[in-house]
Each structure stands twice: as C-alpha cells, then as structure tokens.
Amino acid sequence: MRNGTDPLLEVEGLTIDFDGAVSQPGLVQDVSFTVSRGESVALIGESGCGKTMTAMAVLGLLPAGFRVAAGRIALGGRDLLTCSARELRAIRGRSIGAIFQDPMSSLDPTMRVGDQIAEARRLHLKERRPVALRRARELLDRVGIPNADKRLASYPHELSGGMQQRVMIASAIACDPELVLADEPTTALDVTIQAEILELLRDLRTEQGIAVLLVTHDLGVVADFCDRVVAMYAGAVVERAGVEDIFGAPAHPYTRALLDAIPQSGRPRTVLPVIPGRVPPAGSFPTGCRFEPRCDHGGHDRCRAPQHEAAVADGRYSRCARVADGDLVLAAGVGAR
CATH class of the missing domain: 1.10.1200 (Non-ribosomal Peptide Synthetase Peptidyl Carrier Protein; Chain A)
Incomplete structure (x- = not known):
C-alpha cells in the first residue's frame, strides 16, 4: 500500500567508504531508492551485498571506520547526514524505529x-x-x-x-514513528511465528500508516509483504521495481538468478539452480559490472565497462548495460542472450 506520493525516506547516490589500515572505497556505491509513507520496500541480495550497511547508514549507526563518502539521506525532507549526533539520537526511536534480527x-x-x-x-x-x-x-x-x-x-x-x-x-x-527499519526481523523464528510477525507489521502499516524498510534475503517474505524491491549486489543497486514486476519478469540477470534459486513446489527430483561462485569480498569488486564474473550473460565488452543505472520501463531501473540497450531481455523463467 502507498498512502502518499511524496517520499518519506530518500536515499540518493549513497556511497560508503572504509577508512581503516587498508582503505576500501566504494563498499556501498551510488545506492538510490525511496520509501513512501505507508509503503514497504525490501532491500534484497546475498549476504555481503551491502543491505545492512545501507540500513545502518540510514540510522546513522555505521561501525567505526566506515563513513558516508557521498550522497544524501533525507527523512521527510530533512537531510540526516547534516544532523549532529545529538539530533540523530532524537530522530532514532522518535521518527525511525528499528527491529533487528x-x-x-x-x-x-x-x-x-x-x-x-x-x-x-x-x-x-x-x-x-x-x-x-x-x-x-x-x-x-x-x-x-x-x-x-x-x-x-x-x-x-x-x-x-x-x-x-x-x-x-x-x-x-x-x-x-513514521518509518520502521526491519533488519531480518523473522529469520530466527519458525514459520508460524514468522507469519504472525508479518501480519502484525502489515496491520501497523494499515492502521498507523507506518512505512517499512525491510532488509531480508527471504524472497517469500518479500512477495507476501512488500510493495517495491531494491536488489543489491556487491554494494550496488542492480534493480529497482515493483514487487509484481520483480517476480513476474526481472530485468537484471542477478535478480533472475535469485528467483531461479527459490525451490519450487510440485517439482520433485529437480536440480535446484545455484549462482556459481560467491559475492566478491570488499576491495575486490570488478571494475565493470560487479556481477559479470558470475553472470550467464557476461563476457561482453559492455559488461566489463562501468555500469550505470537506467530506466528500462515505467518505474523500473536496472544497472546492466545490455538490458539498457535492449539486447538482453529476461522473461519469467527464461534467460535470453
């Protein structure tokens, strides 16, 4: 549900660096998304993709050594990155609530x-x-x-x-609060309790107009609870779209691979697809598309060049040069070169 068109939370071009003994720039790179009042938006992706780091930046709770190097985070039009520590403490709990794993x-x-x-x-x-x-x-x-x-x-x-x-x-x-940030709120619970917690959060959205930013790797929860999805890989947003668009016809190969890896009922004795390899460690991201080494559609020169987020349809965005150029179309259950 969406109770208003004006965004409550705006994250624009968020970039997070690590300034430790070994500097690691761009651990989170150019992340942008919005959450409207009464809306639920999911941040999805494998572990190590930057979901929780992005959420901690919204809360102003980045670990020691990490800093926001660029971008803007605004709540109700107020830039949180310009707030003092005292002002952020007043915002946390009052305007933003947090539920942790x-x-x-x-x-x-x-x-x-x-x-x-x-x-x-x-x-x-x-x-x-x-x-x-x-x-x-x-x-x-x-x-x-x-x-x-x-x-x-x-x-x-x-x-x-x-x-x-x-x-x-x-x-x-x-x-x-106007916004609740929920970081894997159902992961440690059994299925029955998960359903009860999600129903409770859904009631709160309906009755109090609370917006929810949900950090999760559980795509079943996303399908059941969220309005829009922000897919992240290796610290970058690779796709943004409505939940029906994401599950019906994902635009980015990584989102498609995540969906293909969901076990399907009614298909016994089938081999579960997996994404080869693993998320590259911080500081070892490819210079072009960060997913290219694991992508079934990689190997093209454009895949090795810097990728930029582009609109691929109304309200849909993808960080894939081949998708933006129209020569790579991923339909539901089908990948085409």
Whole structure:
C-alpha cells in the first residue's frame, strides 16, 4: 500500500567508504531508492551485498571506520547526514524505529521488558514512568503478547523468541514513528511465528500508516509483504521495481538468478539452480559490472565497462548495460542472450 506520493525516506547516490589500515572505497556505491509513507520496500541480495550497511547508514549507526563518502539521506525532507549526533539520537526511536534480527542481543538483559519499552517514551516524549509504563502495557497488548501486566515485569530471557521479537516491535513503535527499519526481523523464528510477525507489521502499516524498510534475503517474505524491491549486489543497486514486476519478469540477470534459486513446489527430483561462485569480498569488486564474473550473460565488452543505472520501463531501473540497450531481455523463467 502507498498512502502518499511524496517520499518519506530518500536515499540518493549513497556511497560508503572504509577508512581503516587498508582503505576500501566504494563498499556501498551510488545506492538510490525511496520509501513512501505507508509503503514497504525490501532491500534484497546475498549476504555481503551491502543491505545492512545501507540500513545502518540510514540510522546513522555505521561501525567505526566506515563513513558516508557521498550522497544524501533525507527523512521527510530533512537531510540526516547534516544532523549532529545529538539530533540523530532524537530522530532514532522518535521518527525511525528499528527491529533487528536477534532480539536477545538487542534487548537489555538487565532491564525488565516494560521499562525497556517505556524508556523510549520517557526519553523522547518526556512522559513520567507510570504514564510510560501504562503505554507499554497497551503496546504489549497491541503486539499480541498475552498477560501483558505480568510480562511488563519479565526479563527478556524469560520470553520465547517470538515474544522477544514482539517486544522489539513494541519498542520500535513506542513513539509512533513514521518509518520502521526491519533488519531480518523473522529469520530466527519458525514459520508460524514468522507469519504472525508479518501480519502484525502489515496491520501497523494499515492502521498507523507506518512505512517499512525491510532488509531480508527471504524472497517469500518479500512477495507476501512488500510493495517495491531494491536488489543489491556487491554494494550496488542492480534493480529497482515493483514487487509484481520483480517476480513476474526481472530485468537484471542477478535478480533472475535469485528467483531461479527459490525451490519450487510440485517439482520433485529437480536440480535446484545455484549462482556459481560467491559475492566478491570488499576491495575486490570488478571494475565493470560487479556481477559479470558470475553472470550467464557476461563476457561482453559492455559488461566489463562501468555500469550505470537506467530506466528500462515505467518505474523500473536496472544497472546492466545490455538490458539498457535492449539486447538482453529476461522473461519469467527464461534467460535470453
């Protein structure tokens, strides 16, 4: 769903360098995408493709040694890259909520669940502790945790993995943020709990108009939950499109390869396609198309030249020179040279 045409989050030309003992420029290179109000956008790709690094840049939480070398990140028109550390702390939790992959490592083991949820409202909304705890109880009810009064006084280790993730969601939405950034929020959960968490996030989008930036490698979750998809490979965006376009007829060979690698029901005793090789390590990216060494359609001179993102259809973008020139068309389930 999309509740507005004006983008809430704008990422333009984002480039991230590493300034360590061995400098590594362009670990994330020229990444651009938007998220509208009430919309869910997925960042997909294999591990090491720069999804989480991009998300951490949005939150202003890049690890030591990493820095934004170029680009713009704006929330509601406000450039986050020009904000001070104090201003970013005020934005995180208030305007942007975050849900991480492993709730047990994200929740404070020494704090009761109620106080952890209430802390955001006490910090950002200046509520007194009794008022914030009442709101925390309401949030536990909202995210489907039974016996909310009892759970307010529980410590994280006393909860199941599914309940811990629900507590993380309650903390993320405690101050009614405009955007929730969810980094692999269902990976550590079983299938039944995954479905419940996704349904909860979907309800929040519908009822509160929250936008979601979802970082995931689970394409089943993407198909079920997201409006648009941003496919990343080796730190660069290779394709941007609506979820139906991505799954119906992907434009970039990498996106096609990811979809081909999904196990298909009703096809017993078939060999599962795999992408040969692996994502190149940081600092060893090819000078041309970063996917070319693994691509079934590589080997052309244009593949070894620098690639630029280009519109291939209305609302669809691909970083492949051959696709842009029209001599490589990938239909659903079919690759053509």
